[in-house]
Amino acid sequence: xxxxxxxxxxxxxxxxxxxxxxxxxxxxxxxxxxxxxxxxxxxxxxxxxxxxxxxxxxxxxxxxxxxxxxxxxxxxxxxxxxxxxxxxxxxxxxxxxxxxxxxxxxxxxxxxxxxxxxxxxxxxxxxxxxxxxxxxxxxxxxxxxxxxxxxxxxxxxxxxxxxxxxxxxxxxxxxxxxxxxxxxxxxxxxxxxxxxxxxxxxxxxxxxxxxxxxxxxxxxxxxxxxxxxxxxxxxxxxxxxxxxxxxxxxxxxxx
Amino acid sequence: xxxxxxxxxxxxxxxxxxxxxxxxxxxxxxxxxxxxxxxxxxxxxxxxxxxxxxxxxxxxxxxxxxxxxxxxxxxxxxxxxxxxxxxxxxxxxxxxxxxxxxxxxxxxxxxxxx
Numbered sequence: 001x002x003x004x005x006x007x008x009x010x011x012x013x014x015x016x017x018x019x020x021x022x023x024x025x026x027x028x029x030x031x032x033x034x035x036x037x038x039x040x041x042x043x044x045x046x047x048x049x050x051x052x053x054x055x056x057x058x059x060x061x062x063x064x065x066x067x068x069x070x071x072x073x074x075x076x077x078x079x080x081x082x083x084x085x086x087x088x089x090x091x092x093x094x095x096x097x098x099x100x101x102x103x104x105x106x107x108x109x110x111x112x113x114x115x116x117x118x119x120x121x122x123x124x125x126x127x128x129x130x131x132x133x134x135x136x137x138x139x140x141x142x143x144x145x146x147x148x149x150x151x152x153x154x155x156x157x158x159x160x161x162x163x164x165x166x167x168x169x170x171x172x173x174x175x176x177x178x179x180x181x182x183x184x185x186x187x188x189x190x191x192x193x194x195x196x197x198x199x200x201x202x203x204x205x206x207x208x209x210x211x212x213x214x215x216x217x218x219x220x221x222x223x224x225x226x227x228x229x230x231x232x233x234x235x236x237x238x239x240x241x242x243x244x245x246x247x248x249x250x251x252x253x254x255x
Numbered sequence: 256x257x258x259x260x261x262x263x264x265x266x267x268x269x270x271x272x273x274x275x276x277x278x279x280x281x282x283x284x285x286x287x288x289x290x291x292x293x294x295x296x297x298x299x300x301x302x303x304x305x306x307x308x309x310x311x312x313x314x315x316x317x318x319x320x321x322x323x324x325x326x327x328x329x330x331x332x333x334x335x336x337x338x339x340x341x342x343x344x345x346x347x348x349x350x351x352x353x354x355x356x357x358x359x360x361x362x363x364x365x366x367x368x369x
Contacts, residue, residue: 183331215259217330217339250259 021045022097024055026067027108030117037115039106040064046097052105053081053092056119068118076234079170083119084108089172089232110175126171129191133213135198138206157202164197164242166235173229173239185218189229189239192220196242199249211249220246261323268320275313282306301364314357322350 024044029037042063044055053071060067069092072078076094085095086106097105113121137151144150173189174180180188195214199207214220220243229239248254283291290296300306326346330339363369 179331183334185334186331215257217258217343218334219258221258221262222327222331251263 023104025106028118029115048098050097051093052085052095068120070120079168082110082170082172089175091234094234112175112180129187133191133195133210135194137204151203153202161197161200164193167237172232176228176232178226179222186222187219193239193242196246265323268316272316307365311361318350318353322346
């Protein structure tokens, strides 16, 4: 059962008030009490710069403070506010309502993540798989001597992995991955992209260790190259490309 | 066995199968389609040792590729230690049984026992 409320009607008019409003449909689900999710609907005023996160926070502030949503930086840096917006995994703080080109905005929790409540999901699996691929430089001489300087890299060496270092662990790629939906043990595009990030780093000496970790029955070979992970990444990381490069190492095409 | 080794075999058997099946189809085209499938002609094919070797290779390649593909599909469908072991060993056993039965047919036909 949908409930429609209008924040625009409740607020006093002011010179900056928006002329447009959008119907915001928020998925509500508490696994402790509910068997399935239901949608609550709110009419929310917006301007051309209003983001979906701001609209959700408007709802929390003015109508229903019990809506559960995770957010922090509001500038696509922390990776907290990933959710399905009109069916596509996006960051709520990075998605303007005006860019959606729709009178209805539906927000749901990300796929392939257990729901804590409403729009907030558990990240344990993502963090576990991220940790599994050893996301740090591995080398024998990690501790620098007093007369040594930091490990230098050429711009070309940096270029090999820099886009993969932009990952903010928001989980959108894992949410979009079709293999993650059926294979609960799959390591996932986020962790695989980070495995490539360190394998391609000239300062790192842990290539063989990481390749061994991802070369298992639920590892890199379960990727079917749908490419949806790369399409949804808000930071321009291309996990699908990283996965193909890693396969190149495992098949002997790269060294 | 490492998954990368298994997948190398998987890709290799796919490529080799395409080549050999193409040769197989081309050889079927040396006669008319109906003649090619007549009982006597089919039996006669098994008297040529090179052709029999090729059929045996196709059988092995397709069995290895097919059952590994089935294993991958089943592993993605459901997870669990017991289930995964059952799927992996089950596919290997099924592959060996199919190759054994097919080889038996090829050998018996070659020896004129059919």
